[in-house]
Amino acid sequence: ARYEESAFRIVLKQVRLLTRAPVLESIQEARRLCNGAGVALSLVEPLSKARLSGAAWWLSAHRPVIALSARHKTDDHLWFSLFHEAAHILLHSKKSVFVAGADGGGNDIEAEANAWASNVLVPRADWRGFVQLGTYTRGAVLRFAEEQGIAPGIVVGSLQHEGLLPWSHLNRLKVRLRWTAR
Known part of the structure; x- marks a missing residue:
């Protein structure tokens, strides 16, 4: 399919809701939806010692590509990487190649x-309201994730990234990923 920005924006809203489903099925559905909007979505096995989470580029003026490596092996990183790379497709030059992961981007x-990715996954006003409560228990995270319609691992990862939750806490709410030979 030819790339349609408006269709891709709608697809991203659908993909956000898929984060609650089992990852294998949801990423396959995300690939199908993105393809329908003209965006090629590919999962590639992480290269050893390559610190790359994802990349976005344009094959042509009408065919963007998003590649995800799942190098962090958790659902929160996979979904964040997808939305981060989608931001590059929607917001930035068609002449650039965007590679995420080497240094976190400075x-x-x-x-x-x-x-952009953070705001799509959890609208900033909702996030601020949750953070102001200051309660980051398993139950609070599960409730907030349910209210938002997203995977709990995304909430945990966001709290950890912002330094509000130690990296060692609530990781069981994240889904671990692993590559298997097919």
């Missing part, structure tokens, strides 16, 4: 993609 374009 430039404005990477920061913009991070902010």
